[in-house]
Amino acid sequence: MVLLPIDYANDFKNLLNIKAEKAMKTIQIHEKDNVLVALTDIQKGEVIDHQGTKIETKQHIPSKHKLTIHDIKAGGLVIMYGVVVGKTQTFLEKGSLITTSNIIHETSGFGKRNKQLQWKVPDIEKFRNRTFKGYHRADGQVGTANYWLVIPLVFCENRNVEVIRQAFEEELGFGKSNPYKNMVHQMKELYLQGDLGAIDSLHMDQIASSLENRLFNNIDGIKFLTHQGGCGGTRQDSESLCALFAGYIHNPNVAGATVLSLGCQNAQFEILQEKLKILTTENAKPIIFLEQQKEGTESHMLSQAIKKTFLAMADTNKIERKSSPLEKLTIGLECGGSDGFSGISANPAVGHVSDMIVTLGGKTMLSEFPELCGVEQELINRCVEDQTADKFAHLMQSYANAALSVGSGFDMNPSPGNIKDGLITDAIKSAGAAKKGGTSPITDVLDYTEYATKPGLNLLCTPGNDVESTTAMAGSGANIILFTTGLGTPTGNPIAPVIKISTNTALAKKMPDIIDVDTGGIITGEKTIENCGEEILEYIIQVASGEIKTKADRLRQDDFIPWKRGVSL
Known part of the structure; x- marks a missing residue:
């Protein structure tokens, strides 16, 4: 090479x-x-x-x-x-x-860190004294939202979690009626009237959907993290799952949690507690824990869970938004459904946002290690310490070897949609994807489920899978996620608002229901990277203050997929 x-x-x-x-x-x-x-x-x-x-x-x-x-x-x-x-x-x-x-696919090799790091600090005068209105936690973190979590430690409890969801969401005003159900009802009525021809003229914007009418005005929602793990599998996978849940509970956007356990699974409550102690030892958030094999009947456990959760949420509702400096932001940097413009419009614009947040004293987080293939040396050179650079190189090599051991490789990363829109090799995709990290020094490298604590740009080891990656970033402390897309990706997160940024204006016009910010003006020459970066940061402040709901939140795109690194047993 x-x-x-x-x-x-x-x-x-x-x-x-x-x-x-x-x-x-x-x-x-x-x-x-x-x-x-x-x-x-x-x-x-x-x-x-x-x-x-x-x-x-x-x-x-x-x-x-x-x-x-x-x-x-x-x-x-x-x-x-x-x-x-x-x-x-x-x-x-x-x-x-x-x-x-x-x-x-072909990449250059990578070696040791070149210590001559140079960085041009961006102009942040417009934002130096800006603030957002967030939820201040006892440990000093500040949330951009205020959620209560319901977590099953094992998939056996998913059904019970769904019962709690049905009991709470509509009654507390966090849910809304299904417009497609209303559409079917109207089609049924037209069928009974013998007017099948009128069905084609139905439009979704004419079909009513009830709006939220929240009982608890200072709570943004109750979220349910169902999954397929926790039981069979390696002990490492169960520990990783518990570490991910600990990160979600510790995330500043979360006020507390209700945790359901069957009792006999690998993912035990004691493991979750141990993982939480690693993150914080004082001012712990309230956790309601119920174990079905101890509680007895399903109805008894569910009634206990619902009563205790309601009372805890009533107490959580006393928290109000207060002013906070922008340094309390932790921004996840994600891309999905990428195209040939991603690396020259949306990604560098997000990179400029990352550089501004870092300069303001905040934290940013670049993940998706398979999509950093080929730019390892540039990232290694940007690490502020040899130890950090060595950790990144080790994680990248270990991940690449693991992929090869199962007959795959990073070169197989581009999807058919990526290739069709100009991302021919993984290295082309990766070089553009890395632009989301801007040009700032890298202060820390985190393995999966490790929590971001150092201000500056952090590298987080995750898969390239959009949902697995965004799931991981929220578990590592991201309180807002920027998500660039060139093809259109309907992905969100249960607790971290996801801001969708289009690489081209055609996409923004075609899918306005999922796109929050359009950077296509960079391609046409109507805007610069700096223009779009500042526009995105302004949008972040509004979302962080609760003044705007992201399109992903409006569509209730609460995607959650833990990364299963081991094998099933």
Whole structure:
């Protein structure tokens, strides 16, 4: 493998040039790149002027895809974002389209940390004295929301959790009627009237859905973390599950929890308590614990759970939002349904937000380790300590080896949707995904379920799976999650508000029910990365203060999937 020098600062400088050249059809992200990104569809035979060099396209180049700047021999390296992202399978003429048939995944190697770390601190004057209205916890953390949790330690209790959900949500005003159920009711009425032709004219926006009418105005909801674990499986998986639950209870967006146990499973309440003690020893939050095999009848346990939970929530309702500095924010950085624009619009805009939050004294969290493949050296060089850099390298190598041991690999990460929209190799996807972490120093590296405690950018070991990753970030302390998407991903989290950010305006217009912020103006030249970053931070402050509900919250996208790292026994 060839090791290339990396300078991500140039990427941001080149991306800023889009605004100055609105007529651009392509962009070279880094000066070392030997491919261009198509900002719009380019026809076969069209001539592109790149820095005085004429490039005639050999095929139709779809928007978001890449074409070669010059000839590349068979076996040659493809460079994008200044790093190796692939190796050619055949000779590629200047102006050729990059496809899965002519290049394969390839990355440069990584080694020890280069201690000469340089970082240009962003301008934060607009936000230096800004605050948000959050829920202050006894341990000093500040929540952007106030939730009560109901947690089953084992999947056997999922049914009981569902009974509690049905008992609480509508009566407390946290639920709303199913508009699709109302739609079926109207279709039923039309059928009985013999008017089947009217069914096609029904529109969802004409179908009523009841709005929330909360009993407890200072509680944002009661959330239910059902899952399929806790019983059979390795002891390590059960401990990991308990550690994840401990992180959720400790998260500043949570006031307390009701925990249901069967009694005979691997995931015991004592393990959960031990994991909580690691996170905090004082000012513990209230936890209601009920074990079915001790309580007796199901009805007795459920009535006890419901009564105790109601009284605890009534007490929780006494907490009110108060002013807090932005340094109390812990922002998760996620991408899903990525496209060829992710790495040049939404992700770098989120990276600018990350740099601003870090400068303000807050914490940010970059996860999805399979999507950091190929940019390891750049991240290693940004670590503030050798020990942190070594931990990251070890986690990346261990994860890669584990994937290979089951006949897979990071090179298999891009989905069909990713590939269709220009992310041909995992390295291309990873180089763009890493932009969410901005350019700031990395203060800590966390394994799965470890809690973020150090201000600055943290790297968190998670899968690339969207829900497993967002689930993990909330368990590690994220009180808001930024989620970029180019294709549209309907994902949320039970306790951490998820802000969806589109890479392109076409998506924002097509799926306005899931997109909160559009960064497509970066592609058209109407906005800069800084413009969009500041717009996102303004939106964060409103969400953190309870002034705006994210689209994911409105749609009740409470996705929760623990990462099962072991095997079933």
